[in-house]
Amino acid sequence: MTGSGRHSFTRGLRLGIAPALATAVLALNFGAEARARGWGTVAPVAFSALAFSGSAQFTLLSSLSGATALAAIVAAMVINVRYLVMSVAITSSLRGGRFARALQAQAIVDASFVAAHDGDDRYDVWRMIGVSVPQWVCWTAGTAVGVLAAPSPDLMHRLGLDVAFPAFFVVLLIDEVRRSRRAVVACLLGAVIAAGLLFVTGPSYALLGAAAATLIGLRQRRSDEAVAVRTGG
Amino acid sequence: MKLWLCVLAVSVANWFIKAGGPLVLGKRELPAALIRVTQLTAPALLAGLIVTDLGGRTIDWTQVIGVGVAGILNLLRLPMLPAAAAGVATTALVRLVAA
Numbered sequence: 340m341t342g343s344g345r346h347s348f349t350r351g352l353r354l355g356i357a358p359a360l361a362t363a364v365l366a367l368n369f370g371a372e373a374r375a376r377g378w379g380t381v382a383p384v385a386f387s388a389l390a391f392s393g394s395a396q397f398t399l400l401s402s403l404s405g406a407t408a409l410a411a412i413v414a415a416m417v418i419n420v421r422y423l424v425m426s427v428a429i430t431s432s433l434r435g436g437r438f439a440r441a442l443q444a445q446a447i448v449d450a451s452f453v454a455a456h457d458g459d460d461r462y463d464v465w466r467m468i469g470v471s472v473p474q475w476v477c478w479t480a481g482t483a484v485g486v487l488a489a490p491s492p493d494l495m496h497r498l499g500l501d502v503a504f505p506a507f508f509v510v511l512l513i514d515e516v517r518r519s520r521r522a523v524v525a526c527l528l529g530a531v532i533a534a535g536l537l538f539v540t541g542p543s544y545a546l547l548g549a550a551a552a553t554l555i556g557l558r559q560r561r562s563d564e565a566v567a568v569r570t571g572g
Numbered sequence: 573m574k575l576w577l578c579v580l581a582v583s584v585a586n587w588f589i590k591a592g593g594p595l596v597l598g599k600r601e602l603p604a605a606l607i608r609v610t611q612l613t614a615p616a617l618l619a620g621l622i623v624t625d626l627g628g629r630t631i632d633w634t635q636v637i638g639v640g641v642a643g644i645l646n647l648l649r650l651p652m653l654p655a656a657a658a659g660v661a662t663t664a665l666v667r668l669v670a671a
Contacts, residue, residue, distance in 0.1 A: 354652075356653060357652045357653040357656055360653075361656070378575060382575055382576060382579055385579065386579045386582075386583065389579070389580075389583035390579070390582055390583040390586050391586075392582075392586050395582055395586055396582075399578055399579075399582055403575070403578060408574055408577065408578050411578060412578055412581045412582055412585070415582045415585075416582065416585045416586075416589070419585075419586055419589050420589065421617060422586070422589045422590050422592075423589050423590075423592045423593070424610075424613055424617075425590075425593075425613060425617075426589070426590055426591065426592045426593030426594070427592070427593040427596075427597065427602070427606070427610060428593070428610030428611075428613045429593060430593035430594050430597045430602070431601065431602055431607075433593075433594055437594060437595065437598060440591075440594035441591035441594050441595055442591075443594075444590045444591050444592075444593060444594055445587060445590050445591070447590050449617065449618075449621060452613075452614065453614045453617075453618060456614050459607075459611055460602070460607045460610055460611055496667070497664065497667060497668070497671075498660075498664050499634075499638055499659075499660045499661065499662070499663035499664035499665075499667065500660060501632075501635060501663075502635050502638035502639060502642075502659050502660045502663045503656060503659075503660055504621075504625055505621070505622050505625040505626055505635070505639045506638060506639050506641075506642035506643075506655070506656040506659035506660065507642075507652065507656045508618050508621050508622050508625070509622060509639050509642055509643040509646070509659075510642060510643065510646045510652045510655055510656060511614075511618055511652075512615065512618040512619060512622065513643060513646055513647060515614050515615040515618060516615055518615075521611075521612060522611075522612060522614075522615040523615075525612035525615045525616040525619075526615040526616065526618070526619040527619070528616065528619075529615065529616035529617065529618075529619035529620045529623075530619040530620070530622070530623050532620070533619065533620040533623040533624055533627070534623050534627060537623070537624065537627045542624035542625075542627070543624075545620065545623070545624050545627075546617070546620045546621060546624045548620070549616055549617060549619060549620025549621075549623070549624075550613070550616055550617060550620070551616075552612065552616035552619070552620075553609045553610070553612040553613050553616045554609060555612065556605070556608035556609035556610075556611060556612045557605050557608065557609060
């Protein structure tokens with residue numbers, strides 16, 4: 340790791356604290372729910388450590404009881420197709436051979452992907468890894484605590500902990516839409532698509548649909564659209 | 573056994589999905605149109621994440637208020653962690669008062 344890489348990684352660790360705390364709350368939910376559904380204590384924690392994907396894990400958890408194993412696995416994979424979009428987006432910023440680049444891409448999660456965005460098509464990979472490390476620790480440890488302590492959903496609701504993730508995402512979004520007018524349009528379109536899809540399908544597929552808003556990027560950018568609307572920071 | 577097979581299958585599939593970009597594209601340059609699309613991935617997905625977190629069959633207005641407070645405080649230059657914490661505290665307070 341170079342000096343700038345070390346600086347990026349350290350900055351990522353600092354940036355990762357907030358999403359890691361939100362991740363821990365979500366992990367508590369996952370662990371408690373998995374225990375309640377008879378998954379035991381080891382499998383949920385191992386799943387969190389290996390998969391490191393809340394959406395896929397919750398999907399498998401909810402679909403495994405009502406569907407065949409194959410259908411549940413396919414559903415959990417479809418949910419994570421958005422990571423393929425992110426993986427393609429970040430490919431040109433990865434370094435090293437094919438295996439090293441594939442390894443670096445394992446740090447992709449929603450929060451770290453966004454935090455690593457430097458503008459245009461540039462991503463700071465070491466910052467992304469730095470943001471992901473505390474999240475992975477909190478995701479795995481939070482699952483273990485959830486499995487063992489099984490806190491009641493009512494208590495977590497009363498403490499307002501369900502707000503942690505969307506509040507954190509709003510802060511990240513504010514930073515993103517400051518970059519360009521086109522980012523504002525993509526944000527609004529993504530929100531409208533997701534809201535519309537929520538009427539006919541579940542949150543995971545609505546989220547996948549929101550990615551279609553990126554297709555406005557296929558249109559050639561006019562020179563005046565390239566003007567940043569960033570006001571600070 | 574079925575549970576462990578599912579856990580391993582989803583984990584391995586997840587590794588390959590995340591590695592999809594470098595494994596398929598290698599070091600080739602992305603076409604210009606695809607670069608423009610990838611630039612918009614973060615704002616579009618973030619908007620979707622917020623909507624799906626807050627939406628669903630019913631909207632919990634106590635949640636919306638907390639998220640709104642976090643956003644406003646961040647616009648007023650409060651850093652990420654205290655802004656999000658203030659949002660959580662606001663929602664907890666509103667629920668306490670409303671209960």
